[in-house]
Amino acid sequence: xxxxxxxxxxxxxxxxxxxxxxxxxxxxxxxxxxxxxxxxxxxxxxxxxxxxxxxxxxxxxxxxxxxxxxxxxxxxxxxxxxxxxxxxxxxxxxxxxxxxxxxxxxxxxxxxxxxxxxxxxxxxxxxxxxxxxxxxxxxxxxxxxxxxxxxxxxxxxxxxxxxxxxxxxxxxxxxxxxxxxxxxxxxxxxxxxxxxxxxxxxxxxxxxxxxxxxxxxxxxxxxxxxxxxxxxxxxxxxxxxxxxxxxxxxxxxxxxxxxxxxxxxxxxxxxxxxxxxxxxxxxxxxxxxxxxxxxxxxxxxxxxxxxxxxxxxxxxxxxxx
Amino acid sequence: xxxxxxxxxxxxxxxxxxxxxxxxxxxxxxxxxxxxxxxxxxxxxxxxxxxxxxxxxxxxxxxxxxxxxxxxxxxxxxxxxxxxxxxxxxxxxxxxxxxxxxxxxxxxxxxxxxxxxxxxxxxxxxxxxxxxxxxxxxxxxxxxxxxxxxxxxxxxxxxxxxxxxxxxxxxxxxxxxxxxxxxxxxxxxxxxxxxxxxxxxxxxxxxxxxxxxxxxxxxxxxxxxxxxxxxxxxxxxxxxxxxxxxxxxxxxxxxxxxxxxxxxxxxxxxxxxxxxxxxxxxxxxxxxxxxxxxxxxxxxxxxxxxxxxxxxxxxxxx
Numbered sequence: 001x002x003x004x005x006x007x008x009x010x011x012x013x014x015x016x017x018x019x020x021x022x023x024x025x026x027x028x029x030x031x032x033x034x035x036x037x038x039x040x041x042x043x044x045x046x047x048x049x050x051x052x053x054x055x056x057x058x059x060x061x062x063x064x065x066x067x068x069x070x071x072x073x074x075x076x077x078x079x080x081x082x083x084x085x086x087x088x089x090x091x092x093x094x095x096x097x098x099x100x101x102x103x104x105x106x107x108x109x110x111x112x113x114x115x116x117x118x119x120x121x122x123x124x125x126x127x128x129x130x131x132x133x134x135x136x137x138x139x140x141x142x143x144x145x146x147x148x149x150x151x152x153x154x155x156x157x158x159x160x161x162x163x164x165x166x167x168x169x170x171x172x173x174x175x176x177x178x179x180x181x182x183x184x185x186x187x188x189x190x191x192x193x194x195x196x197x198x199x200x201x202x203x204x205x206x207x208x209x210x211x212x213x214x215x216x217x218x219x220x221x222x223x224x225x226x227x228x229x230x231x232x233x234x235x236x237x238x239x240x241x242x243x244x245x246x247x248x249x250x251x252x253x254x255x256x257x258x259x260x261x262x263x264x265x266x267x268x269x270x271x272x273x274x275x276x277x278x279x280x281x282x283x284x285x286x287x288x289x290x291x292x293x294x295x296x297x298x299x300x301x302x303x304x305x306x307x308x309x310x311x312x313x314x315x316x317x318x319x320x321x
Numbered sequence: 322x323x324x325x326x327x328x329x330x331x332x333x334x335x336x337x338x339x340x341x342x343x344x345x346x347x348x349x350x351x352x353x354x355x356x357x358x359x360x361x362x363x364x365x366x367x368x369x370x371x372x373x374x375x376x377x378x379x380x381x382x383x384x385x386x387x388x389x390x391x392x393x394x395x396x397x398x399x400x401x402x403x404x405x406x407x408x409x410x411x412x413x414x415x416x417x418x419x420x421x422x423x424x425x426x427x428x429x430x431x432x433x434x435x436x437x438x439x440x441x442x443x444x445x446x447x448x449x450x451x452x453x454x455x456x457x458x459x460x461x462x463x464x465x466x467x468x469x470x471x472x473x474x475x476x477x478x479x480x481x482x483x484x485x486x487x488x489x490x491x492x493x494x495x496x497x498x499x500x501x502x503x504x505x506x507x508x509x510x511x512x513x514x515x516x517x518x519x520x521x522x523x524x525x526x527x528x529x530x531x532x533x534x535x536x537x538x539x540x541x542x543x544x545x546x547x548x549x550x551x552x553x554x555x556x557x558x559x560x561x562x563x564x565x566x567x568x569x570x571x572x573x574x575x576x577x578x579x580x581x582x583x584x585x586x587x588x589x590x591x592x593x594x595x596x597x598x599x600x601x602x603x604x605x606x607x608x609x610x611x612x613x614x615x616x617x618x619x620x621x622x623x624x625x626x627x628x629x630x631x632x633x634x635x636x637x638x639x
Contacts (some may be wrong), residue, residue: 031406042510043478092431142367147365148595177534178364181579181580181592185589185591188588208508210509210582211580214580215586215589249467249508252508252509254511254512254515255540255574255581255583256539267509270479275383296433
């Protein structure tokens with residue numbers, strides 16, 4: 001599989017009055033055509049900033065991005081813009097309350113000057129059906145819809161210019177669990193439908209919910225305090241996380257019918273401020289395995305298995321997690 | 322359990338919360354014993370938050386509350402505003418999903434906690450502020466003395482949630498109502514808060530009513546579970562029984578739709594549709610979304626009945 005998106009050593013820094021926030025630090029990552037890469041991490045880990053960078057909403061402070069083999073400079077973005085779309089977490093804030101659904105869904109086409117008015121209307125009708133909304137939804141306004149339906153509208157809008165990548169930033173967290181599964185299945189269906197048409201649709205799925213990630217993702221990237229700490233195929237990551245942070249995240253997932261891992265296995269404390277990231281390994285302040293070396297030396301992302309990378313001086317090996 | 326009261330902590334029966342013609346909470350009944358946690362589960366709009374607010378006399382106007390809420394044997398419905406004020410924070414305390422909206426943004430956190438002890442226990446400010454620092458420490462906040470001097474915006478989300486729990490504990494309530502207290506938090510912080518609540522309950526013997534739309538989260542704490550749908554209780558059972566043998570199709574759906582990190586399936590089951598508009602429902606309120614509904618389910622409304630010992634369900638077919 002060829003890389004659809006490629007990030008090379010990307011950093012995003014925000015200068016503030018109290019210092020520089022290092023939101024994303026030296027991240028290199030690829031998304032293959034048609035795959036779902038999940039980006040996982042706690043609030044403040046930089047996952048949304050990285051998603052925004054990939055969607056062209058945030059300029060990297062350093063490093064390179066490429067789409068379809070072409071560098072994303074100004075000219076590159078012009079060509080790639082319609083192929084990369086984004087879906088936001090809050091389906092209430094993301095839709096203009098004064099626009100009917102038909103206009104909301106067709107807006108990216110208008111902006112990209114795709115088709116004439118009649119074609120755009122037809123496309124909007126097709127998309128509304130594709131995301132499972134009733135036909136009469138086209139003439140209605142966002143306030144008439146529930147949270148789950150609004151997220152479907154936002155997805156329809158993202159699909160309008162037939163993108164090859166959708167950045168989905170926590171698209172489920174504002175929804176009830178019973179509605180989450182409907183939207184998850186929809187995302188899966190859309191990807192399969194694109195493949196069946198001989199096209200492709202990749203997702204960068206940003207989430208803090210590992211149970212959901214396990215369901216949807218083909219690969220998982222774990223971010224902590226702006227740094228990529230682990231990247232692995234989904235099954236490998238869930239069966240044998242190599243980074244202690246990933247293991248702790250997995251242990252913290254609530255499950256029915258089985259008490260969660262004992263508090264001793266959960267990590268204590270909170271993520272330090274990205275204004276003052278700790279020296280050495282950024283995770284050492286909460287890591288149960290940290291030793292002297294971790295406090296001074298930044299661990300490099302290194303292979304621990306087939307397509308499985310971890311940035312840890314003392315990675316967990318099979319069975320330990 | 323270190324129960325301080327011998328009577329049941331809380332007994333709710335026939336509770337109705339009505340806005341005009343619409344009963345958003347309809348004939349709800351349950352009880353919570355001291356030292357126990359009741360999980361209340363359901364989707365947005367099923368009436369779980371309104372049920373919680375009625376326990377504190379906080380149902381907003383023009384809502385009307387009827388039925389019975391007995392705390393330690395004493396009837397709360399119909400008592401005066403002054404009586405509610407004297408009780409809130411002392412006998413029943415509540416914590417919310419978003420601590421930022423529940424904390425006063427222009428008051429130091431320590432002062433907000435101390436205020437409760439000054440108001441309810443007649444403590445001096447000096448003693449109350451010292452106690453506030455001790456409470457912040459008890460809920461696991463590092464350097465509590467400095468943190469007590471913080472304003473809410475200077476704290477992280479997890480820390481604010483801890484501070485709100487400290488505030489709820491300040492009046493030593495017999496009942497703590499927690500409305501989605503971990504929904505806005507990361508999983509690692511959620512795990513810490515759940516551990517904290519468990520630990521505090523073991524220490525104080527308080528009863529907890531824990532509200533969430535996520536059954537997996539509820540399963541971490543609850544001894545007993547009430548499942549609500551469209552304002553009604555549709556199933557009620559001890560937690561272990563409910564998870565092992567869910568009887569109501571809605572409960573079964575809620576369990577099935579949760580992705581399980583240990584068992585991956587190609588496609589997640591769904592509960593189709595959404596919560597109905599309560600104005601036009603006859604018969605079972607779940608019928609439109611129910612996979613096993615029959616025409617007869619739409620003509621009469623099923624009442625909660627005993628399906629097995631300690632296990633009640635409102636469904637004609639189970």
